[in-house]
Amino acid sequence: MTNYKNEYKKVFSRLPEDDQLAFNSLDSEFDKHFVTEDAKYEQLHIMAVSMIDSGQNYTEYYNAKTKDVARVASKKLPKYRSKYWSDAAILGVYFALLFSATIFLFGEIVISLVLPAVVILILAMVPFMNHGIKHQSSGRGNKQMIAGILFLVLFAGANLLILFMNSNTLSPLKVAAYDASLADILLYILFVMTAAASLYFMFSTDSWAGRIIFIVLFIYSAGRLIYPFDVLNGLSSFIVQYFMFIGLIIIIIAQYLRSKSTGES
Template identity: 80%
Template sequence: MTNYKKEYEKVFSGLPEDDQLAFNSLNTEFDKHFVTEDAKYEKLYIMADVMVRSGKDYVTYYNAKTKDVARVASKDLPKYRNKYWSDAAILGVYFAVLFSASIFFFGEVVISLVLPGILILILAMVPLMNHGIKHQSSGRGNKQMVSGVLFLILFVGANLLILFMNSETLSPLKITSYDASLVDTLLFVVFVIVAAASVYFIFSSKSWASKLIFIVLFIYSAGRLIYPFDFLNELSEFIVQYFMFIGLIIIIIAQYLRAKSSNKNES
């Protein structure tokens, strides 16, 4: 099997500086479209090799901005499934753990408008992380410095918001809170982490049956999280009392249909 990354690097090393800059930009643009690594390097190798064989430079041969060239070229290339949302979910798991740690530290469960603000920051951080931090680690970080710095600013800011959520400064954003026992606090923390992890597996799992399992876990965990508070009482009571049983039935039926479909395909 051809190692297109090595083949591309050989061709790339012989390119003039301007063409190297152009192909570095193409590399970045393919990443923005979440093209898989193998497909990306195969395409870059083909594009660079064809250009070199023509005896022309990038500007003359392609006569278009790297953004436009990559957008067209990436349409038919395989892409990472739900890459944006799975990356966002990974950050969500991290902040869920930090939020859980803050609950233990302050000894109080606090629900604040800071939390939806954190979600917005996470969604803003993902493209900055992909186009900044990851590219710098791969040796293409000179032009990604701004993205990397912005990511770090948002990341540190989100950390500070969670750590100081219980402070007087952010108290106007507090929705509700309650002092829980150690056992209740531990259960709350467990369901925070389970809910965050479920979101990650919903987006990263390939099987729809697996997704269904984690959707059920997420809904049940969300119900358990809002259950102690004095809002959405009827919904949370229904989820806590009945949804897990309903979810189990749904999962069993889904697994049965999946197994039945697999048996038909094998026969």
């Protein structure tokens, strides 16, 4: 089986600088369309060889912007599912750990408007992570460097918000807080991490039955997280008291339907 990645790199190394810049841009554009790696490098190899055989440069041969060329070519290429939400959930697990550490160190369980701000920063930094940090090794130019820098700025900002959530500056953003015992803190941290992990597996699993299980776990954990506070009392009480039983019924039904469909197939 031909290793098109290596073959493409050999061809790429012989291209003039302007053509290398164009093909770097094509590479990045294919990533934006979620083309699988094998298909991407095979297509890039075919395109580069065809251009070289014609004796023309990129501008003469393709006569179109790289984003347009990639958009047309990617229509017939296999694609993988966007990992945006699973990448966001991975970052969520990290920040959940950091949040848990601050709770443990300060001995205070807090709900603050800082937390939704951190969520917004996570959602904003994922594209920069995908097109910056993950692609730095490929050396695709200044755009990836800028994306990497923006990711680091947003990442550092989110870290600082959580670390200084209990500071005098950010204390006005607190919605509710209370001093808890060590046992309560550890239990709260357990549900923080369960919610974060459930969110990750919810987006990363391909099984709809498995996804239902993690949705149930996430909802129950979220209910337990807001239950100690005077926030959405009716909803949190319902989740804590009844939702796990409802969730178990949903999980059992989902597993039954899954096993039934598997048996029929």
